[in-house]
Amino acid sequence: MDEKIIKVLIAKPGLDGHDRGAKVISHALKEAGMEVIYSGLHKTIDQIVHIALQEDVDIIGLSIMTGAHISIVGKLMKKMQEEDIIDKTVFVGGVIPAKDISKLKDLGVAGVFPGGTPLFETIELIKTHMKRT
Amino acid sequence: MDLAKKVLQGDEKSAARLISIMEDGGDEGYRLIPLLFPHTGKANIIGITGTPGAGKSTLIGKLAVIFANNGKKVGIIAVDPTSMKNHGALLGDRLRMKDAENTEGIFIRSMASRGYPGGIAKATAGTVYVLEALGKDIIMVETVGSGQTDTQIYSLCNTIITVLTPDYGDEVQLMKAGLLEIGDIVAINKSENTNAEDISTDVKAYINQRETKGRQIPVLTIQAKEGSGIEKLVDAINEHFVYLSKNIHGKELKKEKLKTLMLALLREELWGKALKTWTDNECFDGIVKKLQKGEIDPYTAVRAALEIKSL
Amino acid sequence: MAVARYIKDDKDRILDVILESGIHVKPSYTPEDLNRIGFDYEKDVADPGQYPYTRGIHPLGYRSREWTTRQYTGFGSPEETNQRFKLMISHGQTGLNVAFDLPTQMGYDSDDPMSEGEVGRVGMAVDTLRDFEIAFKDIKLDKIGAGLTINAVASIMLAMYQAVGEKYGYDPKVISATPQNDILKEMVGRGAWIFPVEPAVRLIGDTIEYAMTVMPRTNPVSVCGYHIRESGATPAQEIAYAILIANVYIDNVLARGYDIDAFVGRFSFNLNVFGNMWEQIAKFRAARKLWARNLKEKYNVKNPQNLFLRGLFGGGGYGLTKAQPENNIMRGAYYALVAALSGAQTTALCSYDEAYTIPTPHSALLSLRTLQLLMDEMGLRDTVDPLAGSYFIETLTKEMEQKIEEETEKIVKYGGMIKAVSKGYIQRLVARQAYEVEKGLESGELLKVGVNIYKEGESEEVKLHEYNYESAERQIEDLKQVKRQRSQQDVLRTLKELESVIKEGKNVMPCLVECCKAYVTVGEMTSIFRQEFGEFQEPALF
Numbered sequence: 001m002d003e004k005i006i007k008v009l010i011a012k013p014g015l016d017g018h019d020r021g022a023k024v025i026s027h028a029l030k031e032a033g034m035e036v037i038y039s040g041l042h043k044t045i046d047q048i049v050h051i052a053l054q055e056d057v058d059i060i061g062l063s064i065m066t067g068a069h070i071s072i073v074g075k076l077m078k079k080m081q082e083e084d085i086i087d088k089t090v091f092v093g094g095v096i097p098a099k100d101i102s103k104l105k106d107l108g109v110a111g112v113f114p115g116g117t118p119l120f121e122t123i124e125l126i127k128t129h130m131k132r133t
Numbered sequence: 134m135d136l137a138k139k140v141l142q143g144d145e146k147s148a149a150r151l152i153s154i155m156e157d158g159g160d161e162g163y164r165l166i167p168l169l170f171p172h173t174g175k176a177n178i179i180g181i182t183g184t185p186g187a188g189k190s191t192l193i194g195k196l197a198v199i200f201a202n203n204g205k206k207v208g209i210i211a212v213d214p215t216s217m218k219n220h221g222a223l224l225g226d227r228l229r230m231k232d233a234e235n236t237e238g239i240f241i242r243s244m245a246s247r248g249y250p251g252g253i254a255k256a257t258a259g260t261v262y263v264l265e266a267l268g269k270d271i272i273m274v275e276t277v278g279s280g281q282t283d284t285q286i287y288s289l290c291n292t293i294i295t296v297l298t299p300d301y302g303d304e305v306q307l308m309k310a311g312l313l314e315i316g317d318i319v320a321i322n323k324s325e326n327t328n329a330e331d332i333s334t335d336v337k338a339y340i341n342q343r344e345t346k347g348r349q350i351p352v353l354t355i356q357a358k359e360g361s362g363i364e365k366l367v368d369a370i371n372e373h374f375v376y377l378s379k380n381i382h383g384k385e386l387k388k389e390k391l392k393t394l395m396l397a398l399l400r401e402e403l404w405g406k407a408l409k410t411w412t413d414n415e416c417f418d419g420i421v422k423k424l425q426k427g428e429i430d431p432y433t434a435v436r437a438a439l440e441i442k443s444l
Numbered sequence: 445m446a447v448a449r450y451i452k453d454d455k456d457r458i459l460d461v462i463l464e465s466g467i468h469v470k471p472s473y474t475p476e477d478l479n480r481i482g483f484d485y486e487k488d489v490a491d492p493g494q495y496p497y498t499r500g501i502h503p504l505g506y507r508s509r510e511w512t513t514r515q516y517t518g519f520g521s522p523e524e525t526n527q528r529f530k531l532m533i534s535h536g537q538t539g540l541n542v543a544f545d546l547p548t549q550m551g552y553d554s555d556d557p558m559s560e561g562e563v564g565r566v567g568m569a570v571d572t573l574r575d576f577e578i579a580f581k582d583i584k585l586d587k588i589g590a591g592l593t594i595n596a597v598a599s600i601m602l603a604m605y606q607a608v609g610e611k612y613g614y615d616p617k618v619i620s621a622t623p624q625n626d627i628l629k630e631m632v633g634r635g636a637w638i639f640p641v642e643p644a645v646r647l648i649g650d651t652i653e654y655a656m657t658v659m660p661r662t663n664p665v666s667v668c669g670y671h672i673r674e675s676g677a678t679p680a681q682e683i684a685y686a687i688l689i690a691n692v693y694i695d696n697v698l699a700r701g702y703d704i705d706a707f708v709g710r711f712s713f714n715l716n717v718f719g720n721m722w723e724q725i726a727k728f729r730a731a732r733k734l735w736a737r738n739l740k741e742k743y744n745v746k747n748p749q750n751l752f753l754r755g756l757f758g759g760g761g762y763g764l765t766k767a768q769p770e771n772n773i774m775r776g777a778y779y780a781l782v783a784a785l786s787g788a789q790t791t792a793l794c795s796y797d798e799a800y801t802i803p804t805p806h807s808a809l810l811s812l813r814t815l816q817l818l819m820d821e822m823g824l825r826d827t828v829d830p831l832a833g834s835y836f837i838e839t840l841t842k843e844m845e846q847k848i849e850e851e852t853e854k855i856v857k858y859g860g861m862i863k864a865v866s867k868g869y870i871q872r873l874v875a876r877q878a879y880e881v882e883k884g885l886e887s888g889e890l891l892k893v894g895v896n897i898y899k900e901g902e903s904e905e906v907k908l909h910e911y912n913y914e915s916a917e918r919q920i921e922d923l924k925q926v927k928r929q930r931s932q933q934d935v936l937r938t939l940k941e942l943e944s945v946i947k948e949g950k951n952v953m954p955c956l957v958e959c960c961k962a963y964v965t966v967g968e969m970t971s972i973f974r975q976e977f978g979e980f981q982e983p984a985l986f
Contacts, residue, residue: 004157005220005247015546015562017635020675023875024882030221035245037224040231040982041635042550044558047234051227054240056149066546067801067911071561085146097800097908115799116766116895118886186867190984225984358981 006130009057011039011048013064013072021093021115022063028119029126045072049079052088058130064094073107089129093117137168140266145240148267152242155256155263166259169266176265177374178272180286182252183296183312185278188322192296192357192366193273194230197239199367200271207239208264208272212253215245222246226275240264251285252276255401258289258394287315288393292373294318294366296357299332313339318369319352320362348376416441447720449889463723465680465847473835481842488733488842492828495740496733498841500787501752505828506819510538511783512790513815514591514756518543518568519802520915521922522578525568529583531805537812540583541591541792543567543802544601549636551597551970554919563916566802567593570601571923572930572963576608585609589620591666591756596638598625599647600969603956606659610961620661622712625651628689629668631865631980633675633874638970641866643977647952649696654953656707663712665693666756672870673716674762676878679727680844684851685870686713686731687738688861694743704743709750712789717779718763725831726840727848728757728786733841734848757788759811764799768894769906772796777814784824785831791815797906804909868983926963934962939972946976 010026012019019041026036037055039048052060064072069092080086092104093113101112110129113122136154139147155162179196181189190211197207211226222245233239242260249255253276264272274290276283287293295316313319313336321333333352340350351369355362377383411417417438424434448469451460461469470477490496493503502508517532517540518525529540544567547559553571554563563569568579580590585608594601602623609619627644630637637644648665655664669677669686677685690711697707715731717724736751745751759779764772776793783791793811795803803811818824831837855864864870884890891897938959945955959969 005245007153012635015550015552015558015636016566017630017637019635020633020875020878024879026223027875027879028882030216030223031219033220035215035222035224037227037243038984040228040984051234053146054149055224055227055243056146056153066562066566068561068565083146095800114766119882120886191981228982228984231981 004130006034006059006126007037007055007057008034008059008061008126009037009039009048009052009055010061010063011043011051012041013043013045013048013062013076014066014068015042016064016066017041018065019063021065025061025063025093025113025119025122028123032123032127034126045075045079048076049083049085052080053083053085057088059089059091059126061091061093064092064096067095069094069096070100070103070107073104073109077108089133091122091126093122137165137266140169140263141172143268145267148240148263149242151263152244152256152260155259156244156247156254158255162256163259166262169262173262173265176270176272177292177370178261178274178290179370180274180276180290180293181296182276182283182286182293182315183278184298187278187296187298188357189275189278189296190226190229192294192320192322192355192363193226193275194233195357195360195363196273196367196370197230197233197271198236199363201233201236201238203367205238205270206268207233208261208267208269209233209239209241209275210244210257210260210264210272211241211275212244212246212257212277214277215247217248220247240267240269246277249401251397252278252283253285253289255398258398261289283312284315285394285397288390288397291377291387292317292370294320294370296320296322297332297336298322317350317373318366319350320366321352321354322357323354411438411441414441447890448723449884450891463720464678465723465727465844466678467723467840467843467847469722469840473839475835477835477839481839483838483842489832489838495748495751496736497752498729498733499829499832501732501754501789503828505787506784506825507828510819510825511788511815512539512589513537513812514539514541514790514792515795515803515808515811516541516543516593516792517808518579519545519566519909520564520568520912521919522568522570522575524564524912524915525579526581526583528805528808529579532808532812533583533588535809535812536816539589539591539790542579542593544592544594545569546636548966549594549596551600551638551966551974553965553967554916554923556967563919565911565916569916569919570604571919571965571967572926573604573607573611573960574922574926574963576604577611580608580612585612585614586618589622589661592621592623595624595627595630595634595636596644597966597970597973598623598627599651599952600956600960600966602651602655602659602662602664603953604960606957607960616659618661619659620663621659622663622666623651624666624668624714625664626666626668626689626714628692628861628865629671629685632672632685632870633677634668634671637980637982639973639977640980641862643973644980645692645696645862647973648693649700650951650953652693652697652707652710653700653702653951655710656702658953660710663710663754665690665710666712666714667693668714670714670716670758670760672874673718674760675871676874676876676881677870678851678877679716679719679723680847681851681874682716683727683731683734683848684855685861686715687735687848688852688855690735691738691742692861698743704739704745705747705750708739708743708745709747709752711754713753713755715755715757716760716762717757717782717786718760718775721778721782722836722840723844724782725786726837726844728755728788729829729837729841730845730848731755732787734845754789756790756792757783757786758791759783759793761794761798764794764796765892765894766799767899768901769796769799771894772799773810773814776811777817780815780818781824784818785829787829797908800906801909801911804907806907866983871983923965927965930963935964935968938962938964939968942969942972943976946972 029036089110091111096114200207213224215222224243244254246254276286295312420437423429449462489498492500546562548570552558592601605621606616651664655662667686667690669682673682732753735753739745773796795807795811797807942955
């Protein structure tokens with residue numbers, strides 16, 4: 001295995017329990033040859049960063065369905081800076097209106113996958129991004 | 134160099150990174166081990182094996198919290214299988230260790246086996262050194278959980294706990310699984326409405342036939358999820374630790390295990406080298422083609438491959 | 445999302461249709477099919493209002509009573525929710541369906557750090573009785589029933605509903621609440637669980653036991669196959685799991701020494717409509733039959749009225765798409781038609797913008813009108829179960845019945861519903877299926893308009909409901925004020941009482957009502973439960 005294996009944390013921040021999407025993407029990334037850790041439900045930002053640090057994942061993928069993505073991502077970025085793991089790539093999926101995508105990117109998110117994004121697009125984007133870095 | 138220094142200072146992030154470097158196969162990771170090595174040797178390395186679904190992760194989570202509450206620093210390495218088909222892995226053990234995850238001083242690392250045989254990953258042994266250098270007193274290693282084949286854990290750890298569930302079946306199955314051969318402690322994880330007593334009798338009967346050098350192997354009934362029986366298990370672990378350090382047999386065993394561990398790593402290394410040599414080798418490709426055409430049998434093919442000069 | 449798998453030849457002719465539940469659909473059906481399945485009108489179907497109620501629970505169906513329209517409503521502050529309730533009622537909505545925000549669903553107060561950013565976002569924020577007083581102000585609680593979409597802390601919310609009723613002068617005997625109160629489906633699919641299985645089921649038992657005598661018009665449990673289906677279950681699994689879950693709650697109450705006929709008649713169901721329409725219609729017909737048979741044969745229920753499967757059949761959110769959102773209006777209309785053809789007692793639709801966020805007044809009213817159109821314009825009230833006797837529908841109903849029984853048998857063999865949920869067996873199964881559906885959509889084996897076919901002509905982005913940060917801040921201020929004004933002594937006394945009631949294993953409901961009346965917060969009550977019960981350990985799914 002010469003190609004670096006990509007390690008991903010799929011995290012469900014906050015109180016929302018709709019995890020169909022998070023589970024589906026976990027399976028998809030696994031089948032695409034990545035190593036996937038699923039955080040489980042109801043995680044705080046501190047917990048997510050804690051897991052990302054110990055597992056030294058390449059990617060943190062947040063699944064957010066409630067509409068609170070801007071404030072959640074803001075908090076995540078701040079905490080990542082504090083813990084000095086800002087080198088990890090953040091992707092966001094879930095219920096994300098188009099107008100918020102650029103806001104999320106401004107916060108430092110590498111890619112946004114609104115509900116309905118085909119799995120292969122998500123996989124391709126992650127792989128291309130990891131090749132570049 | 135810096136990374137090793139930071140690990141010794143107790144920096145989790147550097148430890149996590151160093152483990153990744155080893156996992157990704159970079160030699161530079163393993164080259165740092167000698168810097169950490171002088172600071173290791175004191176921790177208790179505990180292996181937890183058992184059938185899939187026996188409750189290994191849940192048990193480790195509970196054990197870790199108890200150890201932490203007793204002032205110990207705990208490291209956990211949870212190994213999950215890598216898919217043969219697509220080389221991906223879902224690392225789900227951590228999710229079963231919720232309490233441990235939220236406890237100060239516990240470091241959890243999930244790890245995919247990445248094709249390494251024996252129930253652990255190639256980097257698992259290295260990770261044990263890293264975690265010890267990080268200051269962990271107790272390091273628990275959870276195997277893939279494929280029963281019989283989880284054998285490498287034996288050479289890596291001081292104490293092996295075999296976790297079984299009562300619904301696992303009868304004595305014959307137990308023996309077949311070979312799980313009991315390596316266990317220093319057997320924990321029967323009792324789920325609701327099951328006959329833990331029956332199985333414990335079966336297990337004890339089987340263990341009595343085993344040569345244990347005068348030591349009685351404890352067979353304990355626990356309820357990992359509810360957390361009952363775990364304190365007794367901790368006692369048994371501590372007793373075994375003392376037994377190993379005081380008993381001459383324990384010291385001999387340690388030597389034997391180190392050699393086995395080295396041989397296993399060596400085998401992997403040789404295999405990796407051989408594969409590299411064979412890849413894109415015309416002679417090798419020719420042999421495979423002959424095999425696939427049915428011109429030669431697999432054994433003959435192997436003999437021919439070994440003849441390839443550059444190996 | 446997917447409706448069925450179509451096997452086609454190279455000329456786009458359909459060779460086979462495989463429904464989600466695994467049934468193959470034939471090109472046509474004849475009396476021969478009825479012979480094949482051994483169709484017996486009296487035994488399999490019977491007249492409407494006759495056992496096994498396949499055709500419906502009332503002899504006259506919608507002629508005697510139109511369905512109840514109950515759009516899911518609630519957001520922001522209690523004031524905003526109250527206004528929206530009144531708007532919907534003024535437009536002819538006949539029931540309420542209260543949406544709570546996530547902090548409330550998870551038992552956190554608006555000022556808890558865990559609630560940050562979520563207060564009033566996906567539903568209304570409820571901290572104390574004050575919020576219910578405002579939300580239900582000037583609503584005739586003896587005339588209109590309220591669905592309370594909450595599960596882990598449904599007992600608290602039911603107590604609060606009684607408290608607000610009494611505050612406004614209604615006897616608990618005349619008010620009608622339908623708390624969702626189905627914790628096992630939260631563990632399977634929707635994730636709003638707090639406590640472990642056993643105490644969580646006990647709380648549901650408490651509400652059923654309490655409602656029996658104190659709030660007899662209340663439907664204490666609404667078993668939600670709906671959310672299990674949203675998580676990836678097939679229609680057959682949806683019904684199988686819903687009935688098995690209902691049985692868990694029944695068993696809890698029976699163990700307290702009650703006669704089944706004393707309570708089971710108040711059970712209701714919340715089931716999902718999206719998918720292949722024939723499969724859904726057959727599903728609902730089979731579900732009524734199987735629920736009645738389950739109660740009669742397994743539990744020996746005597747009163748025929750207690751055998752009724754009464755349900756909210758709602759247009760499923762998973763059927764909606766973010767692409768070309770206006771298509772969701774049409775989808776909603778078809779779902780409503782299916783619900784009507786299936787004899788739903790109560791109905792609701794996800795609004796076309798709900799793939800994005802909670803509905804605007806405009807989209808919520810469109811949904812309501814969609815429902816009203818069917819009853820008042822299209823003739824869906826004319827006759828009961830109009831599809832009965834169709835060779836296809838009767839065959840499919842029978843085949844669905846068999847599929848549901850197969851799925852039930854699998855869980856029984858595994859060791860029952862509680863084990864299957866605790867160990868994550870069902871979660872694993874539905875997550876896998878959800879993944880297969882996504883892959884099917886990607887390969888084109890499954891079709892979804894606007895998603896993988898007819899993608900051209902993307903609509904402009906719809907106008908969405910905006911989250912109001914100010915109202916969240918106001919909610920926190922209001923909570924502080926309530927905390928200042930209430931009697932601290934009463935708070936401490938009732939909370940202490942709650943702790944001992946939980947410890948002694950007594951029914952928590954009377955004490956919860958006292959807590960609510962003392963303006964104890966939802967978070968304060970929940971933290972006592974958390975302390976005594978601990979938290980559910982989510983099974984690792986893979």
